[in-house]
Amino acid sequence: MAESFVPSEGALSFQPPGFSGDVPREKPEPGPLLRGFRAALGRLGPALLPWTLPLAVIVLWQTAASLGLLSSRVLPAPSDVSLAFWRTLQDGSLVSNILVSTRRALIGLAIGGGIGFALGVANAMWRPAETALDSTLQMLRNVPHLAIIPLVILWFGIDEEAKIFLVAIGVAFPIYLNTFHGIRTVDRGLIEMARVYGLSPAPLFFRVILPGALPSILVGLRYALGIMWLTLIVAETISSTSGIGYMTMNAREFLQTDVVVLGVIAYALLGKLADSLTRALEQRTLAWHPAYASNREAAR
Amino acid sequence: MMEVFAPNAAAFPAQETVQETAQETAQETVQGETRKPASAIRGWHGAAVRLDGVVKAFGERPVLRRLDLDIPAGQFLAVVGRSGGGKSTLMRLVAGLEPATAGTVSVGGEKVSGLVPQVRLLFQDARLVPWQRILQNVGIARGPGWQETARTALHDVGLADRGHEWPFVLSGGQKQRVALARALVSHPAVLLLDEPFGALDALTRIEMHALTERIWRERGFTVILITHDVTEAVALADRVIVLREGEIALDLPIDLPRPRRESSAAAGALHEQILAAV
Numbered sequence: 001m002a003e004s005f006v007p008s009e010g011a012l013s014f015q016p017p018g019f020s021g022d023v024p025r026e027k028p029e030p031g032p033l034l035r036g037f038r039a040a041l042g043r044l045g046p047a048l049l050p051w052t053l054p055l056a057v058i059v060l061w062q063t064a065a066s067l068g069l070l071s072s073r074v075l076p077a078p079s080d081v082s083l084a085f086w087r088t089l090q091d092g093s094l095v096s097n098i099l100v101s102t103r104r105a106l107i108g109l110a111i112g113g114g115i116g117f118a119l120g121v122a123n124a125m126w127r128p129a130e131t132a133l134d135s136t137l138q139m140l141r142n143v144p145h146l147a148i149i150p151l152v153i154l155w156f157g158i159d160e161e162a163k164i165f166l167v168a169i170g171v172a173f174p175i176y177l178n179t180f181h182g183i184r185t186v187d188r189g190l191i192e193m194a195r196v197y198g199l200s201p202a203p204l205f206f207r208v209i210l211p212g213a214l215p216s217i218l219v220g221l222r223y224a225l226g227i228m229w230l231t232l233i234v235a236e237t238i239s240s241t242s243g244i245g246y247m248t249m250n251a252r253e254f255l256q257t258d259v260v261v262l263g264v265i266a267y268a269l270l271g272k273l274a275d276s277l278t279r280a281l282e283q284r285t286l287a288w289h290p291a292y293a294s295n296r297e298a299a300r
Numbered sequence: 301m302m303e304v305f306a307p308n309a310a311a312f313p314a315q316e317t318v319q320e321t322a323q324e325t326a327q328e329t330v331q332g333e334t335r336k337p338a339s340a341i342r343g344w345h346g347a348a349v350r351l352d353g354v355v356k357a358f359g360e361r362p363v364l365r366r367l368d369l370d371i372p373a374g375q376f377l378a379v380v381g382r383s384g385g386g387k388s389t390l391m392r393l394v395a396g397l398e399p400a401t402a403g404t405v406s407v408g409g410e411k412v413s414g415l416v417p418q419v420r421l422l423f424q425d426a427r428l429v430p431w432q433r434i435l436q437n438v439g440i441a442r443g444p445g446w447q448e449t450a451r452t453a454l455h456d457v458g459l460a461d462r463g464h465e466w467p468f469v470l471s472g473g474q475k476q477r478v479a480l481a482r483a484l485v486s487h488p489a490v491l492l493l494d495e496p497f498g499a500l501d502a503l504t505r506i507e508m509h510a511l512t513e514r515i516w517r518e519r520g521f522t523v524i525l526i527t528h529d530v531t532e533a534v535a536l537a538d539r540v541i542v543l544r545e546g547e548i549a550l551d552l553p554i555d556l557p558r559p560r561r562e563s564s565a566a567a568g569a570l571h572e573q574i575l576a577a578v
Binding site: 187189190192193194195196197198199203207208211212214286287288289290 | 395397415417420421423425427429430431432433440441442466467468482486
């Protein structure tokens, strides 16, 4: 690893694969078709670039499987996973399981996120609440919430409540912490200004404090989304009769490694989707922020 | 060149030649803009501010010691002094941001206890809310018909066409203009200026002086300007007081005709007198 960072002569002359800086020198007169293709590539490039690595991994993986270097018992080929995808899509089990999992995830997020947000606001704005609650919350926060799965099963059985409860606990803390921190770090000067200029508590909160805390709250949300899926996988794997976690667990019983991998990929894509939605939310709500404004300019 | 733009450059007499040239440019602006008679806009008025034996201490440390001060309605008062001399504390007491330890502060004949709606404060940093557009910042309190009044106020400070933008695109001077517009929206009877021009470069500062003076002459509110720039105080104020260690060390009327040329001999003499007291 370390050698690649030494600026030796070889490293300096290395050009990344996508880098087309010296291509025109080799072919000084590209045809109009090629030029159009290149222009299209230039426009799509920034959008496609993040997907290069996953695609490369898939190509390598398929090659290894086709050459028999990789046993399908260990890791099924991407083509097998695609077939499993088609099969589960046709019998409807994939969609219904994804919907079930998503529903659980979102309900858990709404409950846990709501509680975390409310506690964050209360404790950041009102000292007595902080004194009364913060130590307790810090203690609970440091308990790995998956450790209480046995208890949760005893309390709720393997019904929906168990999964939703676990997700809610998992997401509450990152949102609590970041809401608290966000509100506490809103510029005191702005709050003082708003008071001098006659803002009463509600407008002060919605016009000054909450938007000021929003960047931090959204960071909390992104953390929470990661934890949300993680918790749900574990919960569904351990105790469930539906959902992606159940689908993969069930497939393991029948040695359907392709379905297992499909489930993993579904989680990855759902996680990515959630993250992209949060980013879009950031772009929208933080348009006033020079960093986001310049990003948007650059993307145009 | 660098020194010209350094804040407080004007506080050092050695740079006066530079100041003069810059001042002449500003003088033209002032003359062009002050054709309206004073208090041209009806319904606007200043309020008298009175301090009676005001003491303010933070813990054991007294910041203001028995301050008596009478500011008639419509006066432009400058408070000069070193850092830690109690200037900002005085301002926070008048705004009602902090209670006096002893004595009374009154605005328009009413004792101050808590925030006073007819007093507006311009801070050293403009304190625009970054996530509100400029027009929304000006109308931050959202009174009835706020958009119209905010637009008028923005027009008054020369930023009529910037209302839809985010504050971060503005320069320091423009931000202070927006802050001034925000203060004007509520028709204040007293305007407190807490070194709002301190962080601006020399030329922008002179522009802001002209703007502030024009608006003050049109509306006739009372102004208390906190500054450690003696030149600024002499250029703008009817009266300068020097606060030193929580006491008034000098109370000096400035009877120079407006618009002012600070290069005049009279201004120079006043300048010397104030500096000696600081």
